[in-house]
Structures are given as structure tokens and as C-alpha cells.
Amino acid sequence: MPDPESQQYETFVELFARYEGDLRAFVRSLLPTWYDADEVVQQVALVAWRKFDQFDPSTSFIKWACVIARFEALGYRRKLARDRLVFREDLMAKLAEEAAEETEERKSENAALEGCLKKLPAAQRELVTMAYTPGTTTKELANRAGVKPGSFYMRLNRIRKVLLDCVETTMAQEGTA
Amino acid sequence: MKLTEQEQRWLEDYCNETISADEFEKFQDAMEANAELRRAFRKYLSIDAGLRQGSESVQEIGLAWSSPEPGNVVALPGAWKWVAIAAAGVMGIFFATRPLPVTPVADASDKKVEPSAQGFGVLTGVDGAAWESHPELAQGDLLPAGEIRMTAGVAQLELFSGVTLVVEGDAAFEIHSSMEMSVVRGKIRANVPEPAHGFRIRSAEGEVVDLGTEFAVNITNGKSEVHVLDGEIEWYPNGAPNKKLMKKGEALRWTQDGALETLVAKAGSFVGMRELNERLNSGRSSRRNVWLDHSRRLARDERVVAYYPMSQPGQWHRELYNEARETEAATDGAIVAAKRAVDRFGHADGALDFSGTGSRVKVNVDEELSSLTLMAWVKIDSLDRWYNSLFLTDGHELNEPHWQIMDDGRLFFSVKRREADREKKLWDKHIVYSKPFWTPAMSGKWTHIATTYDTSTYTVTHYINGKQFHQEVLPENMQVDRVKIGAASIGNWSEPTRNDAKFSVRNLNGSMDEFAIFSAALSAVEIAELYESGKP
The missing domain is CATH 2.60.120.200 (Jelly Rolls)
Structure with a gap:
């Protein structure tokens, strides 16, 4: 393990902080819930730091971290209870492999999303903020918002759809899509 | 890529963690076969990830500021967490920044799970019904979550609360619980026994609450109607301050521009349980x-x-x-x-x-x-x-x-x-x-x-x-x-x-x-x- 007091540690923290969101999204696309993704990303942080000596700074950090994340996710998958709805191993591997090729695309999407989020009406914005409060389930939130989970999900689905359309339009306009 | 409705629903249900085991199997099969779907799936989840990250920072920046000990904030979000770590410069802290798991993942071998199924009711009768949203839906099936679209025919739905619904296509509706549904369009006749009083049907224009025992709605784009066939209901028009109590034999028609018209209830306009049963x-x-x-x-x-x-x-x-x-x-x-x-x-x-x-x-x-x-x-x-x-x-x-x-x-x-x-x-x-x-x-x-x-x-x-x-x-x-x-x-x-x-x-x-x-x-x-x- 590299020395925590070194300049290297600061570099690592900086890199990890910059790409943590992308990494989290990558892991989330392999595992069934955000809880699972958070667990694995935490593990990835540890492993990546341990192996940071082996990272070649002239290459892409996110691609390097995704390789680690892919292995951690596969390992985590094997520990999951059998009744959990988790992707078959070969499908998971395929998803991971393809995702690693899309990091640039994700980056421009994220930039577009920021703009799109600002255009979202306040009420929807509030719903989104509520929906992603860590440690609460959508069912609890639906109760709190006074609607049934079904319609809560439906609203979330609609918001995601609106944002996705907005992101795609933005990217098409910028000629990146 | 243009997703089919089915594919779109898979993405949504997977993302919401509401997908059923059956559908999940089908979803996996489809994903394995279709690279475009996998691509759309990643894109969809990345939107979800973006939303989550955005939300975290909004909420937790607030938290971080209000915390008395900045280096020790629990669950600092995304980049902010890392700022805290860099300031502390100690490895130990950053693993304490996420809450520990509340329930450890149980070992699969010793887990005996109670069997479960999902739905708020059962489709008990079908006469020529064509389901646009769920082509495989058949008599005896549990009612699926989400919007149900029926292009033709008549169907009888029995909710676990005891409510019986007769739906005539073309209809689009969603069952939110055994006591509540919303209707986009279609004719629905509801028989509400005493244990289920309070059952409500929402539409874009307002909400009907049953006080017992039978009523019907006919929701269309231009104009909609509610008929009280037996007992009483309350009608809550959207935006209006007062509810309206309606009794047996009364009916109401409203148009998009807000015009109201009082009518006489006509049971014959709606297929009832008995007629459907005979069919x-x-x-x-x-x-x-x-x-x-x-x-x-x-x-x-x-x-x-x-x-x-x-x-x-x-x-x-x-x-x-x-x-x-x-x-x-x-x-x-x-x-x-x-x-x-x-x-x-x-x-x-x-x-x-x-x-x-x-x-x-x-x-x-x-x-x-x-x-x-x-x-x-x-x-x-x-x-x-x-x-x-x-x-x-x-x-x-x-x-x-x-x-x-x-x-x-x-x-x-x-x-x-x-x-x-x-x-x-x-x-x-x-x-x-x-x-x-x-x-x-x-x-x-x-x-x-x-x-x-x-x-x-x-x-x-x-x-x-x-x-x-x-x-x-x-x-x-x-x-x-x-x-x-x-x-x-x-x-x-x-x-x-x-x-x-x-x-x-x-x-x-x-x-x-x-x-x-x-x-x-x-x-x-x-x-x-x-x-x-x-x-x-």
C-alpha cells in the first residue's frame, strides 16, 4: 500500500473524488440496488488505493477503476442471497465490458444532465430530492408524500424520462450524440 | 434507440426495484440478446445516478454546514465527502463516512424465505379483453402494478378490499392499492361492499370517494361522467374548494373547460357484474x-x-x-x-x-x-x-x-x-x-x-x-x-x-x-x- 502521508495520496483522493460519481453509476448498472452499489464502491476505494502504485498516470483513471469495480461487483454478487434479483454472471460481465467503453459518453451526458436538472420544475425537483434521500425506501417516502408507492414510482419514471429526453436533445444539439 | 413499452417498463421497474422475478428473467433474456437494450439500460441508470448525486449534494451540503464537527459528518455525499477526507488526511475516516449496513446480507443456504406474490387484486373475468400494456394477462392473474391499458372487451377485477370492478375498453387505469385507483380513460363500474367503503377513483379532473355501494365513471378526453347507481358518493373536483355529495340516481357530467351538467344516472350504460357473468x-x-x-x-x-x-x-x-x-x-x-x-x-x-x-x-x-x-x-x-x-x-x-x-x-x-x-x-x-x-x-x-x-x-x-x-x-x-x-x-x-x-x-x-x-x-x-x- 502506498504511504498515506505522501503526495500520492492527495493525487488519489483528487482522482477518486472526480470520478466517484461515474464509478458509482457504473457499479449501479451491475447490481440491483443503490445499497449494493455503495457497498461495492466503498470496497473499490480501498482496493484502488492499495493498488494505486500500479496505476499508470498516463492512462485513464476511470477505466482502471472500472476494472477493479467489475471484479469487486462479481465477487459481491456471489455473496448475495439467491433470491435477490441480480444479473446472471455472464450478462453482468458483458454489461461491465461494454460500459467501460462508454465513459466518454457518460461524461457528456452528465454535463447535459446538470443543465436539464435546472430546467426541472420546483415540485419535480423536490420529489427527486426526496426520492434519493439515503437510507429511506421509496415506500416510506411515498407514505410521507401521501401517495401510493405505485404513483410515486410513476412520477419518478416520468421525471427520468423527461430528463433522458432533455439529455439526448442537448447532446444532439451539441453534436456529441 | 426507440424502446418498446415492455422494454421501457423493465428499465423503470428494475431501477425502482419493483420488478418481479418472472419479469426479471425475461428482462435478462432480452438484455443478453440485445446490445442496444443494454446500451439504453446503462444510459437510463446513469440518469438515475446523476439524479441521486445531485440530490445528495443539495441535501447534504446543508448537513455538512450545520454539523458541529466537519471532519466527522456521517454520510457526506460524493465529492464533499472527499473534501472532508482530504482535510483530515487520515484513512480511517473515509470508511466511517458511510453508515454501516443495518442488516448484513444473509447466507443463502440458511435463508428460508416466505413465498410471496405481488398485486392488489385478481383478474376474475375476461370477455374479449385485449391488453395493450400486458398482452399475456389472463383470467386468474394477479393485477400488475403500473398503468394497465385495455383496448377492447370487458374485464372483471376483484380487489383484495372486496371491491369488484367491471372495466370496459378502451380503458387506461392503474390500481394503486386495494382501496384506490386512477383512471386515464374508460368506463368503470365499481361495486363497493361495506368493508371497502372509502374506496376512491381518481381522474385528471377530480376524485370520487365511495360511501357505499355502487357507482360508475366514464372518463374520456373531452368530457367525463360519474353515475351513482346505489348508495352515495362524494365528488371532489380538482381545484374546487367544496366536495359534492351525490345520491343514488344522480349523475354529473363535466367537460374540460370546467362546465358542469347534472344528469340522471343510467345503470344501463355500464356493463354490470351480472351481465358480464352471463356473457x-x-x-x-x-x-x-x-x-x-x-x-x-x-x-x-x-x-x-x-x-x-x-x-x-x-x-x-x-x-x-x-x-x-x-x-x-x-x-x-x-x-x-x-x-x-x-x-x-x-x-x-x-x-x-x-x-x-x-x-x-x-x-x-x-x-x-x-x-x-x-x-x-x-x-x-x-x-x-x-x-x-x-x-x-x-x-x-x-x-x-x-x-x-x-x-x-x-x-x-x-x-x-x-x-x-x-x-x-x-x-x-x-x-x-x-x-x-x-x-x-x-x-x-x-x-x-x-x-x-x-x-x-x-x-x-x-x-x-x-x-x-x-x-x-x-x-x-x-x-x-x-x-x-x-x-x-x-x-x-x-x-x-x-x-x-x-x-x-x-x-x-x-x-x-x-x-x-x-x-x-x-x-x-x-x-x-x-x-x-x-x-x-
């Missing part, structure tokens, strides 16, 4: 007639070795006639403990219920068969035994078939090839399992099950509801050229050589109303025809 009965009896015709032809098919339709006259009889006309190979059956029950066409005493322990029909089939088809219509209540019998020969001798369902819903077929040698780990047969076809959500639904064994290719094929479900060639050392049956049981297993009274509980927890054995492996087309001509 269903006539539909069922015409399907029963189709089946009867086909059944008579089947009895004369020379490949039919044994044929036991269970709707036979004389319900006090404890004999079940073998109706196969062309051979004398099989005896009539002896009914043991099994009780007469309602058959798949709704006729009393047309089926046998094997749920009582010990229930069976004993038969004897005295002919060696070169190939084989087994076919049954069954209604499974639950699979609570290890082995749930369909048709098994007594004991298990060489060349004898066993046909049953495992507790996890897999169909099981085998023909014994040789004696097992446990020490040398030599098995006596090759078991052809399908993947699970049955889940608790199918409880009480009639299902057509058929399995063929073709000795010319040593191929075993399982069919569920007329469709091929699994196919497998027996391994070379397990191939059997001729099938023997002899003494056997329908719906249970008998161990003839044992003298003690203890026996394995393997009876089918459910009913059967038709069973046949053929001395040939029927083709996929023939199996489909058996299903089509016999479906209720």
Missing part, C-alpha cells in the same frame, strides 16, 4: 362444447392408450372410466380419497381434487409403449411437497416413467434405465427437469401440462399451455427404448412393496380434470391443438 358463462359453455367435440375425437384416436376425462356422470361412483375406445390396454381407474371438484369450465363435480392426503386414482396400463405422451389439465393450489405427483408408476421399476412437479415449480420426467448403485454413484435414470413454470401467483389457475418422449431420437419435451417449454435428449447411457407402466397412480405415488403404514406425502395439492396417455410422441402442433381445443 362469461355463455362463453365458457361454448368453449366447453368445443372441448367436448374434441374429447370425443380423442377417445377414438388409436394412439390414445388411456383417457380419463373426469367430468363423468354419476358423481357417487368411485370408478373413473377409461374412455379410450381403440385399445383395451388400460383399466378404468379406482378413485381413492380424491373428492369431486369444480372443473376448468366451472362445472361442479367435473374434476377430482387430490389435496386430501392419500388421494389418488389407481390405474393399470398393460401395454409396452415405444414412445409416450402424457397430458393433463391441472389446477395447482400450492407445491408444498418435495414431489408433487402428476402420474407415477407404483414403486419404480425398470423402464417405468415418473411424471411430477418439484416444490420449486420445475416439471420432472424420467424413465428408469437401470438399478442405481449408490456406492459407485451410478444413477438409475436421467431426470429431465424444465425450468420452473409455476409460481404462487398461478395458484388456482388451470394449466395444461404435456410431456413427450420420442424413442427414435430419445428426446423429452415439456409443454406448458400448448407451448414448448423445455427439450432435452437423454444421455446415451440413459436411453430407454420401450416404456412400461403397469400399476400406477394419477395424482400420487404408491409404494406397493412396503408393508408398513408410513408413506411419503406426494399427492398433488390441487385438482385435475383430464388425463391422457398416448403411445406416441405427439408433435408440437398437436400439443398446441390439444391446448387450444381444451382451454377454458
Whole structure:
């Protein structure tokens, strides 16, 4: 393990902080819930730091971290209870492999999303903020918002759809899509 | 890529963690086959990730500022967390920044999960209904979550609260709970018994709350109506300060621009439960007639070795006639403990219920068969035994078939090839399992099950509801050229050589109303025809 007091540690923290969101999204696309993704990303942080000596700074950090994340996710998958709805191993591997090729695309999407989020009406914005409060389930939130989970999900689905359309339009306009 | 509605729903349900196990399987299959879908899936989840990250920073920046100890904030989000760590410069902290898991993931091996199913009600009657949103939806199914779109026909829905709904297409609606639904368009008649008072239907224009006992709505784009057929309702128009109490015989029409008109309630404009029931009965009896015709032809098919339709006259009889006309190979059956029950066409005493322990029909089939088809219509209540019998020969001798369902819903077929040698780990047969076809959500639904064994290719094929479900060639050392049956049981297993009274509980927890054995492996087309001509 590299020395925590070194300049290297600061570099690592900086890199990890910059790409943590992308990494989290990558892991989330392999595992069934955000809880699972958070667990694995935490593990990835540890492993990546341990192996940071082996990272070649002239290459892409996110691609390097995704390789680690892919292995951690596969390992985590094997520990999951059998009744959990988790992707078959070969499908998971395929998803991971393809995702690693899309990091640039994700980056421009994220930039577009920021703009799109600002255009979202306040009420929807509030719903989104509520929906992603860590440690609460959508069912609890639906109760709190006074609607049934079904319609809560439906609203979330609609918001995601609106944002996705907005992101795609933005990217098409910028000629990146 | 333009996603189909089904694909879009998979993404949404997966993302919301509300996808059912069944749908998840289909989703995985589709993803494996379709690179574009995988791509769309990643894109969708990355939007979700972006939303989450955005939300975290909004909330938790606030938290971070208000915390007295900045280096020790629990669950600092995204980049902010890292700022805190960099400031602290100590590894230990950053692993403490996420809350520890509350419930550790249990080891799969020691986890016994209570079976569960999802839905707020059951689709209990269907007359020509076409489901745009859920093409596979059939009578007896649990109502799916999310918007349900029906383009034509009439359907009866029974919610767990006791509310009965009759829906006429073209309709689009969503069941939010057993006490609440929303309607985009369509005619819906609701019968609300006392325990379910307070049931509400929402539309874009307002909300109807039932105070008992029957009302109907007709929601269209331009104008909508509510009719009180019996009892009282409350009508809450959107944006208006006051509710309106409406009594039996009153009706209200409103248009998009807010104009209101009072009318007289017309029950005749909405299909009611009784009318639908009459339609269903006539539909069922015409399907029963189709089946009867086909059944008579089947009895004369020379490949039919044994044929036991269970709707036979004389319900006090404890004999079940073998109706196969062309051979004398099989005896009539002896009914043991099994009780007469309602058959798949709704006729009393047309089926046998094997749920009582010990229930069976004993038969004897005295002919060696070169190939084989087994076919049954069954209604499974639950699979609570290890082995749930369909048709098994007594004991298990060489060349004898066993046909049953495992507790996890897999169909099981085998023909014994040789004696097992446990020490040398030599098995006596090759078991052809399908993947699970049955889940608790199918409880009480009639299902057509058929399995063929073709000795010319040593191929075993399982069919569920007329469709091929699994196919497998027996391994070379397990191939059997001729099938023997002899003494056997329908719906249970008998161990003839044992003298003690203890026996394995393997009876089918459910009913059967038709069973046949053929001395040939029927083709996929023939199996489909058996299903089509016999479906209720």
C-alpha cells in the first residue's frame, strides 16, 4: 500500500473524488440496488488505493477503476442471497465490458444532465430530492408524500424520462450524440 | 434507440426495484440478446445516478454546514465527502463516512424465505379483453402494478378490499392499492361492499370517494361522467374548494373547460357484474362444447392408450372410466380419497381434487409403449411437497416413467434405465427437469401440462399451455427404448412393496380434470391443438 502521508495520496483522493460519481453509476448498472452499489464502491476505494502504485498516470483513471469495480461487483454478487434479483454472471460481465467503453459518453451526458436538472420544475425537483434521500425506501417516502408507492414510482419514471429526453436533445444539439 | 413499452417498463421497474422475478428473467433474456437494450439500460441508470448525486449534494451540503464537527459528518455525499477526507488526511475516516449496513446480507443456504406474490387484486373475468400494456394477462392473474391499458372487451377485477370492478375498453387505469385507483380513460363500474367503503377513483379532473355501494365513471378526453347507481358518493373536483355529495340516481357530467351538467344516472350504460357473468358463462359453455367435440375425437384416436376425462356422470361412483375406445390396454381407474371438484369450465363435480392426503386414482396400463405422451389439465393450489405427483408408476421399476412437479415449480420426467448403485454413484435414470413454470401467483389457475418422449431420437419435451417449454435428449447411457407402466397412480405415488403404514406425502395439492396417455410422441402442433381445443 502506498504511504498515506505522501503526495500520492492527495493525487488519489483528487482522482477518486472526480470520478466517484461515474464509478458509482457504473457499479449501479451491475447490481440491483443503490445499497449494493455503495457497498461495492466503498470496497473499490480501498482496493484502488492499495493498488494505486500500479496505476499508470498516463492512462485513464476511470477505466482502471472500472476494472477493479467489475471484479469487486462479481465477487459481491456471489455473496448475495439467491433470491435477490441480480444479473446472471455472464450478462453482468458483458454489461461491465461494454460500459467501460462508454465513459466518454457518460461524461457528456452528465454535463447535459446538470443543465436539464435546472430546467426541472420546483415540485419535480423536490420529489427527486426526496426520492434519493439515503437510507429511506421509496415506500416510506411515498407514505410521507401521501401517495401510493405505485404513483410515486410513476412520477419518478416520468421525471427520468423527461430528463433522458432533455439529455439526448442537448447532446444532439451539441453534436456529441 | 426507440424502446418498446415492455422494454421501457423493465428499465423503470428494475431501477425502482419493483420488478418481479418472472419479469426479471425475461428482462435478462432480452438484455443478453440485445446490445442496444443494454446500451439504453446503462444510459437510463446513469440518469438515475446523476439524479441521486445531485440530490445528495443539495441535501447534504446543508448537513455538512450545520454539523458541529466537519471532519466527522456521517454520510457526506460524493465529492464533499472527499473534501472532508482530504482535510483530515487520515484513512480511517473515509470508511466511517458511510453508515454501516443495518442488516448484513444473509447466507443463502440458511435463508428460508416466505413465498410471496405481488398485486392488489385478481383478474376474475375476461370477455374479449385485449391488453395493450400486458398482452399475456389472463383470467386468474394477479393485477400488475403500473398503468394497465385495455383496448377492447370487458374485464372483471376483484380487489383484495372486496371491491369488484367491471372495466370496459378502451380503458387506461392503474390500481394503486386495494382501496384506490386512477383512471386515464374508460368506463368503470365499481361495486363497493361495506368493508371497502372509502374506496376512491381518481381522474385528471377530480376524485370520487365511495360511501357505499355502487357507482360508475366514464372518463374520456373531452368530457367525463360519474353515475351513482346505489348508495352515495362524494365528488371532489380538482381545484374546487367544496366536495359534492351525490345520491343514488344522480349523475354529473363535466367537460374540460370546467362546465358542469347534472344528469340522471343510467345503470344501463355500464356493463354490470351480472351481465358480464352471463356473457362469461355463455362463453365458457361454448368453449366447453368445443372441448367436448374434441374429447370425443380423442377417445377414438388409436394412439390414445388411456383417457380419463373426469367430468363423468354419476358423481357417487368411485370408478373413473377409461374412455379410450381403440385399445383395451388400460383399466378404468379406482378413485381413492380424491373428492369431486369444480372443473376448468366451472362445472361442479367435473374434476377430482387430490389435496386430501392419500388421494389418488389407481390405474393399470398393460401395454409396452415405444414412445409416450402424457397430458393433463391441472389446477395447482400450492407445491408444498418435495414431489408433487402428476402420474407415477407404483414403486419404480425398470423402464417405468415418473411424471411430477418439484416444490420449486420445475416439471420432472424420467424413465428408469437401470438399478442405481449408490456406492459407485451410478444413477438409475436421467431426470429431465424444465425450468420452473409455476409460481404462487398461478395458484388456482388451470394449466395444461404435456410431456413427450420420442424413442427414435430419445428426446423429452415439456409443454406448458400448448407451448414448448423445455427439450432435452437423454444421455446415451440413459436411453430407454420401450416404456412400461403397469400399476400406477394419477395424482400420487404408491409404494406397493412396503408393508408398513408410513408413506411419503406426494399427492398433488390441487385438482385435475383430464388425463391422457398416448403411445406416441405427439408433435408440437398437436400439443398446441390439444391446448387450444381444451382451454377454458
